[in-house]
Amino acid sequence: MSLPQAVDLLISGGSLVDGSGQPARPGTVACLDGRLHLGDAAWQPAAARVIDAGGQVVAPGFIDLHSHGGLVILADPRHEPKVRQGVTTEVIGVDGNGYVPFHDHDDLLAFVDLNAGLDGRPAIDYDWSSVASYLGRYDRGQSVNVAVMIGNSALRIGAIGWDDAAADRAALANMRAALREAMEEGAFGITSGLDYPPGSYASTDELAALTAEVAGHGGFYHTHVRYELGDRFLDPFREAIEIGRRGGGPVHLTHFYHRQTHPGSPERLLALVDDARAAGADVTFDTYPSEWAATKLVIQLPQWVQAGGPSALKQRIADRGTRQRLREELAVRGAAYTSAAGWADVRLGAFTQPDLLRWESRSLADVMRETGRDAVDAICDLLLAENLGVAQVTSGPWSETLPHFIRHPIGMVGTDSTFLGAKPSPRTYGSFPRILGQFVRDERLLSLEEAVRKMTSAPAARLGIEDRGLLRDGYAADVVVFDPARVRSNATYDEPRRHPDGIEQVVVNGELVVDGGSHTGALPGRALRHGRR
Numbered sequence: 001m002s003l004p005q006a007v008d009l010l011i012s013g014g015s016l017v018d019g020s021g022q023p024a025r026p027g028t029v030a031c032l033d034g035r036l037h038l039g040d041a042a043w044q045p046a047a048a049r050v051i052d053a054g055g056q057v058v059a060p061g062f063i064d065l066h067s068h069g070g071l072v073i074l075a076d077p078r079h080e081p082k083v084r085q086g087v088t089t090e091v092i093g094v095d096g097n098g099y100v101p102f103h104d105h106d107d108l109l110a111f112v113d114l115n116a117g118l119d120g121r122p123a124i125d126y127d128w129s130s131v132a133s134y135l136g137r138y139d140r141g142q143s144v145n146v147a148v149m150i151g152n153s154a155l156r157i158g159a160i161g162w163d164d165a166a167a168d169r170a171a172l173a174n175m176r177a178a179l180r181e182a183m184e185e186g187a188f189g190i191t192s193g194l195d196y197p198p199g200s201y202a203s204t205d206e207l208a209a210l211t212a213e214v215a216g217h218g219g220f221y222h223t224h225v226r227y228e229l230g231d232r233f234l235d236p237f238r239e240a241i242e243i244g245r246r247g248g249g250p251v252h253l254t255h256f257y258h259r260q261t262h263p264g265s266p267e268r269l270l271a272l273v274d275d276a277r278a279a280g281a282d283v284t285f286d287t288y289p290s291e292w293a294a295t296k297l298v299i300q301l302p303q304w305v306q307a308g309g310p311s312a313l314k315q316r317i318a319d320r321g322t323r324q325r326l327r328e329e330l331a332v333r334g335a336a337y338t339s340a341a342g343w344a345d346v347r348l349g350a351f352t353q354p355d356l357l358r359w360e361s362r363s364l365a366d367v368m369r370e371t372g373r374d375a376v377d378a379i380c381d382l383l384l385a386e387n388l389g390v391a392q393v394t395s396g397p398w399s400e401t402l403p404h405f406i407r408h409p410i411g412m413v414g415t416d417s418t419f420l421g422a423k424p425s426p427r428t429y430g431s432f433p434r435i436l437g438q439f440v441r442d443e444r445l446l447s448l449e450e451a452v453r454k455m456t457s458a459p460a461a462r463l464g465i466e467d468r469g470l471l472r473d474g475y476a477a478d479v480v481v482f483d484p485a486r487v488r489s490n491a492t493y494d495e496p497r498r499h500p501d502g503i504e505q506v507v508v509n510g511e512l513v514v515d516g517g518s519h520t521g522a523l524p525g526r527a528l529r530h531g532r533r
């Protein structure tokens with residue numbers, strides 16, 4: 001390709017880490033009409049804007065394989081927590097909890113309510129039903145691109161309803177047909193979140209059938225596994241790998257990590273992936289580099305309480321008999337689930353009711369102590385008062401074993417970013433810079449080139465995006481410029497809403513969305529379509 005003589009944006013003098021894993025090299029990157037052109041360090045076309053990237057790294061924009069930004073981004077399209085990290089594309093519709101397709105509008109609104117503590121309940125027009133209309137919402141512009149996955153909960157609600165019922169042949173055919181249409185409209189695959197009803201009511205075989213459907217269209221199965229299964233350590237991941245085997249499709253284990261309370265070693269978890277790959281399976285994973293997990297408080301309730309959807313759930317948890325049964329189940333689960341000490345680890349957030357705002361960023365143990373309620377009454381009363389929209393942050397990955405996952409050659413990054421409450425998990429603002437600052441520069445756990453590959457070309461390949469994830473002529477112009485000496489996360493458990501240092505410029509589809517470390521207000525992102533440029 002011959003180089004253009006005039007370009008929109010020129011980034012010169014930087015060290016190119018092109019996403020392939022190859023060693024950094026000097027070079028010039030130009031953007032013209034949203035596409036990249038690469039030249040040597042001496043190339044100097046006319047440019048509307050020139051960025052001197054001396055001393056900086058120039059890399060493809062980062063791709064996040066797990067984001068809860070799907071709804072909040074429609075209300076706040078600047079999406080600053082993510083673009084300030086260098087994220088230019090994120091995967092939404094994760095954990096089985098996608099908001100499309102919904103052909104019954106009441107079902108869509110009920111599903112938003114059920115997940116309000118996880119994905120938020122922003123005041124937007126919920127005016128889509130098909131995947132095509134939903135993707136169109138993201139084409140109106142936000143600061144990042146989105147790749148939409150289909151959650152199996154939506155398919156199940158459409159075909160079976162909200163109950164804990166098996167899929168018969170007709171329901172399975174219905175779900176597969178909806179999924180086929182979704183893939184043809186541009187979805188990237190199917191997700192599950194097997195702690196989250198109603199998608200969690202799906203059997204291994206049902207999920208294998210959905211995996212087979214997306215695999216036939218070049219898609220993949222992205223799973224938050226069934227953590228309660230079997231030994232609660234390896235068995236949940238064995239089921240995921242088995243789903244891929246039976247369905248004949250690729251499997252991606254999302255937020256794959258080692259918890260301090262797990263019975264075995266991280267090597268045994270990673271050996272599952274290595275062994276499956278050695279046997280020919282296409283298995284990959286992502287990890288978030290943070291010790292703090294986050295989800296909705298509803299997850300504390302057993303799945304039978306949630307059957308039938310949010311109205312049935314709210315009726316049950318208002319009932320004294322149901323609460324008594326919950327108490328008995330918690331007693332069986334052990335002391336950590338009955339004493340205030342165990343609940344001190346659950347930090348609450350996202351309150352909206354004036355009389356509950358005092359609990360923002362406080363623990364469930366605080367609520368129990370200061371209101372004289374036990375755990376069951378505290379959880380149920382808070383959920384009812386907030387129409388289920390309460391978020392929680394708890395301890396997650398174990399610091400000591402996170403490096404095993406971060407440096408594993410098959411591992412990628414999924415921030416699992418949630419955006420609710422005063423204090424979300426620090427992973428929301430800090431994931432990519434923490435890897436570049438702490439794990440690459442300070443601890444030398446992996447090379448910069450390898451880390452960037454895991455953030456760019458590896459996830460692009462997993463998604464099947466053919467024109468992003470590398471600095472290559474003709475690729476989409478998603479670029480991040482950062483200072484390798486200064487890049488660092490500033491987000492902590494106590495102060496999680498701090499932006500990172502050292503991410504200087506972020507370019508999405510050829511437009512600067514971060515410039516000099518500040519958001520420009522530009523909204524050039526759109527919905528990507530699988531199989532299309």
Ligand SMILES: [Zn+2]
Nearest residue numbers: 066094095416
């Ligand atoms: Zn998640």
